[in-house]
Amino acid sequence: MTFELATQDPYAVAMALALEEVLHSHDVLARVSLARLCHxxxxxxxxxxxxxxxSQFxxxxxxxxxxxSDTVCFEAITCALGKYDNTDRMEVRALGWYNLTREFLKVPYKAGKSSKKKCPQLLIKVVMRRLKISFRSSSRPVLHAxxxxxxxMGKSRAAAFALGLLNIEGDVVNTYSKSSDWDHGTSESEENxxxxxxxxxxxxxxxxxxxxxxxxxxxxxxxKALIWMQSxxxxxxxxxLLIASEISDPSWSAALLNDVLLTLHARFKATPDMAIILLEIARIFATKVPGKIDADVLQLLWKTCLVGAGPDGKHTALEAVTLVLDLPPPQPGSMSGLTSINRVSASDPKSALALQRLVQAAVWFLGENANYAASEFAWESATPPGIALMMLDADKMVAAASSRNPTLVSALTRLQRCTFSSSWEVRILAAQALTTIAIRSGEPYRIxxxxFLHALAEGGVQYKLSDISNGEDQGASGSGLGSLLSxxxxxxxxxxRAQDELIKLWTDEELKKLYETxxxxxxxxxxxxxxxxxxxxPLGPTRYESLIFSFFFGGHMLTEQGYDINRFLSFLFNDGVPVSLMQPLFIHRT
Incomplete structure (x- = not known):
């Protein structure tokens, strides 16, 4: 009751409370509440x-x-770390870890056969010693707690580093190790x-x-504890290696596995620098137990880590997703006798469906985020194609640009394979993903x-890859995706077509159709x-560039129906055309 009152008015409780009255309580739960009250x-x-x-509390x-009591001790540790409910703040957490590695506690120990003394001990040493004893227990509740x-401890440690506290973990912490009255289980070799x-x-x-x-x-x-303590x-x-060995055990339930994945997500939010490390761990879950993983949970981790991986890590982050597409699909009933860690049998419909949903999530994610990971957009490219490249034929252009952006090329290759070697649901999503990338990408990726989509619609790709079978009837059309691709x-x-016509036609009448097109x-x-x-x-940046210079040198004014040069300049500027390209038009207007 006192603890509940303290949450509402800590000042009044602190003024009215006599610590001597509650210090010697034989009730374990009372001492647990006392720890929370003190915090x-x-x-x-x-x-x-x-x-x-x-300071007294x-x-x-x-x-x-x-x-x-282990229960009281563990509650006191979590309170000292800045945690006793789900409303803890990062600042309190960081302060808890800092205090744990800096403050001392006088611990009683035997100085002789009958006498007892108190020696100052660093809090973290007291905690470590107690935890080591607890981990030797045969009680499951004690081990779990x-x-x-x-x-x-890992959460508070992560908060301390996130807030920029000094790297205090390399400092010598036992300033009393050479004291004459120090005798608490530490040998000479341990002091250094x-x-x-x-x-x-x-x-x-x-x-x-x-x-x-x-x-x-x-x-x-x-x-989960090891993940949080990982730096x-x-x-x-x-x-x-430990996680890969553990989750191969069939006794792991889907709920527990997904709980660990959520821990990876929380760990990333605490330390974004660990994005690649956490994706590597998530990759183990995707390859070892794909049938038990919740696609939504894994997709959330992919998204947050891809954004947080930074420019240098986006490629690796995307590779963690594309690896899921390499997992073999569920086999038809005739193959139901073959099962392994990396292959889900069709005789297990639940696992097969879970795997299919995981692959669907990966395909959708790839279509939505491949351009971001590769820094390749039609309106902003990290590696824009040169003029010489754009003057080549389509086949030569694609071949010459295959090494220009390996991240995007790898994503395209995986998605192209998924359009003809996966289940119908995955093939539909792969075709939609390719369409999205085509619209968002510049040349030569769009062509x-x-x-590929044109050949797929006509069945050409299917004929070339007729030796690949996934146990499904592809239909008379070859790919069965005609209504989606059309x-x-x-x-x-x-x-x-609009790009080609814009190059050929330069009359005032055709230029007036630019805005509508x-x-x-x-x-x-x-x-x-x-x-x-x-x-x-949509007409391509090179088309706008040629239009601007043709407009200037041709002397077109577009004065009819309000299409004057000022409106044309505003239209081009709002659509992201570089100001340097519009400079001739400004001169012309002046």
Missing amino acids: TISRAKSLNERPDIK NALMYQLLIDP AARVVQE EDTIRSLLASLMEVVRTTVACECVYVRAMVI PQESFDELK QIYE PALKVLDEMY HESLLNLVSLFCYVPRAKYL
């Missing part, structure tokens, strides 16, 4: 002007770290390695041994996709996918 008061902003009171909370505490990093390493070694516990829920909590600067090879090819035809093509393109209307140039 609430010691972190209350209303008591900032009374540091003596906050803080010291009491630290005393509970050596409570004989200890692993949860390690996870909370008495750092936070060495303490964490020894704790992690104890935590990893807990994976041998037969309870899968304990193992799941241990893996971007540390090697994660051992962690990857490459156009030629509208996409039509809009691409309209774009190419531009708006019409934008409306058509927007039916298939999102494009920034203020930047997208």
Whole structure:
């Protein structure tokens, strides 16, 4: 009751409470509430002007770290780390980790056969020693609770680094190691390695041994704890091997696996620098147990990590997604006797459906984000094609540009394969993804996709790859995607046709149709996918460039029906045409 009151008015409770009355309680749950009460008061902003009171409650909370009850001790640790409910803030978390690695507690120990003394001990050493003892327990609840505490330690540690606190993990922390009255289980050889990093390493070694516990829920909590304690600067090879070995166990349920994936997502939000590491771990889940993974959970992780990976990591982030497309599809009933970790049998409809949904999610994600990952947009390209490249024939243009943007080319290759070697649902999504990339990409990728879709619509690709069978009747049309591909090819035809006509016709009458053609093509393109209307140039940037110079040198004014030069300039400027190209028009207007 006092704790509940303190959450509402910590100042009044702190002023009215006598600590001596609640310190010696034999009720475990009462001491748990006492830890929460101490955390609430010691972190209350209303008591900032009374540091003596906050320090008193803080010291009491630290005393509970050596409570004989594991339940009380673990609650005190989580409170000291800045956590006791789901409303904890990053600043409180960071302060908790900093205090844990800086403040001391006087711990009683035997100085002789009968006498006892108190020696100052760093809080984190007290916590580490208690956790090591707990991980040797045979009790599943104790093991699970200890692993949860390690996870909370990782969260507070991540918050400390995220807020830019000093790298305190390499500092020597035991300033009392050479004291004459220091005798608490630390040998001479350990004194030279008495750092936070060495303490964490020894704790992690104890935590990893807990994976041998037969309870899968304990193992799941241990893996989550290890993920949170993983640092971007540390090697994660051992962690990857441990996870790969663990999740191959059929006793892992889908709910537990997806819970670990959500932990990866939370870990990324805490430390975006770990995007590539976390995607590597997610790749293990996708390849080992694709049938148990929730596609929405994995897709959320892909999206957040792709955005957070930065320019140098976007390619690797996209590769983690394309790997899912390499998973073999469910086999027909005649192959139902063959099952392995990387192959889902059609005799298991639930797993087969889950795998198919995972592949569908990957295909959709690839279509929506390939251009972003490759930094290749029709309106903004990291590697724009040169004039010499654009003057080549279509086949030579595609061949010459295949190495210009490997990320986008790799995505196109995977999607093209999915249009004829997957289930109907995946093939439809792959065709839609290719259409999206074609609209959003510049040349020569647009013409490459156009030629492929055209051949696919006519069945040509299917005939060339007739040796590939997925157990489905492809239909008399060859690909069975004609009704889906026809509208996409039509809009691409309209774009190419408008470009060709714009080159040939330069009369005033034809120039007046530019605005209508531009708006019409934008409306058509927007039916298939999102494009920034203020930047997208459906006639191609080179077409606008040639139009501007032809307009200037031809002396056209477009004065009829309000299409004067000022409106034309405004139209070009709003559509993202570089100002340098419009300079002749400004001169002409002047």
